[in-house]
Amino acid sequence: MKLLRDTWLIFQRQAVLQLRQPVWIFVGIFQPVMYLLLFAPLLKPALEGPLGLTTNAEVYRVFVPGMLVLIAIFGGLFQGFGLIAELRAGVIERSRVTPISRLALLLGRSLRDAMTLVVQAVIITVLALFFGLRTNLGDVLLAYLMLALIALMTSAVSYGVALKVRSEDALAPLMNTVAQPVFLLSGILLPISVEYGAPGWLVNVAKVNPFSWAVDGVRALFAGDIGDPKVWQSLVITGALAALAVVWAARSFARTVR
Amino acid sequence: MVARDKVAAVIIETRGLRKSYRSRQGREVKTVEAVRGVDLRVEQGEIFGFLGPNGAGKTTTLRMLATLIDPDGGEATIAGVDLRTDPGEVRRRIGYVAQGGSTWDEVTAREELTLHARMYGLRKPDAQRRATEALAAFQLTEYADRKCKTYSGGQRRRVDIALGIVHEPRVVFLDEPTTGLDPQSRAHMWEEIRRLRTEGMTVFITTHYLEEADALCDRIAIIDYGELVAEGTPASLKREISGEVVTVGLQPAGVERSEARTTSAAEVLDTQPYVRKLETHEADLRLYVDHGATAVPQIMRALEGAQIPLDSIEVHRPSLDDVFLAKTGRSLREE
């Protein structure tokens, strides 16, 4: 009960701060829209042969989920910057002298980030409908849950690392270094699969990347394939990792922070 | 019946509190013993001053007492609660105001105070009421709904202190609350801190200003290199340095100082019977004597006899700086 209340307190504060800077909506969807406009048209001719995709609707069902996972990963991983600013202002130390739950300090922030991501994802999905995406609502809602879990995980990791390194100069290269291989090995831009001609070793490496499972799961949902085992498998994997990340980062909030 | 003095309740007691930091300098790992065995007793309802130069270990001690860092050793009881076994309960009973500030630019003082009170478990209407009261008490009502980034340094510092007491704790720790304030804001801050005492709060304040420790605090502890060097009321500490202090200036300021002259003057004066103690301090000599007025002509005569020129001579009652100097051999003023 106390955890819920405390989490709500922090979530509220963080959400209010975000609403006061509405520019994030624009920044958050500008890049995806650029991809939809400038990159997606290249995909249909490129994928027609190997994937046998013939309509725009099909192409977007492959491309939009990947893009949403992409912004969930990157959006989350860079949340730590805000926390470093809060550390510097003394806001974190001030919270830590109160009896507020340490888990709530983390969870309130990460849930705010998950919510932000879902708002972005909804806007992007709606825009993609205009470009020719066709999908059904129920499945997509489950896809949003998966995206929220990804954002929860990546932002928690980012907060945990931020509390350890305490400097933007260290956080930026660290997060980039983690994000690049994770991104390339997740099949976000193009599916990584032997059927589509990917080399076997790359397929195997991608298999151990949880985000690659997540992308497959979200793609299955956008394709209306809710019965695909990839869906529940990816939900379980992402959910478990999100829980681990949250617990780990909350411990950093509880321990010494200068 | 045995007659007894009224014994004031002890609200903070520490025994052997210790903390060291390991910091890396290039390849070397260095250990800094920031606090090395501090024993303190703070009585309920007093303004207790923790005086010491920069780097003495004041902030480290405070952060340990406020549950922000774990001590390496020692124990402490705060408001009746054991720091080691129940830090959560300690948090509920204390307030803490950090040295570096604690407000966020993009929100108002009222929002900060309400949220902070709610973090202590207050319900929303109670938190809002306390916030309004704290704003009024610290003369912040006028700016209460403006974003913190628009405040002056003094206003922002008052918000920090208001945050520390909004939940009406029994003890509040203030880490250098007046550092960086102009003299007028400092005087205001002193008034506000005294008002907290009248409300029955115990105030534990750190400072590196002698005047502040002297004028504001009921009792002080002096810390240097992580160790306590003295403890008592400002008056009793000064009384320990009985008599008066004569400062002998041997050279005008700005002239390159001659070590030889200082040494020979010290040699001459140290053997005088009325000089109880002598300290060399840059180009100055400090002599602890019983009566300044009678010592001055004798000092002048002695120096004249040794043909050592004199620039200035001054008699004063011992200050806390003399206490610090007597205990550590250094002056706090140089910091």
Ligand SMILES: Nc1ncnc2c1ncn2[C@@H]1O[C@H](COP(=O)(O)OP(=O)(O)O)[C@@H](O)[C@H]1O
């Ligand atoms: N996080 C830290 N890591 C390493 N050394 C530290 C750290 N914090 C403080 N110190 C060192 O501990 C000593 C005491 O510091 P501090 O408690 O901040 O002193 P004060 O508040 O009296 O100025 C100083 O030598 C300081 O450099």
Ligand SMILES: [Mg+2]
């Ligand atoms: Mg300090």
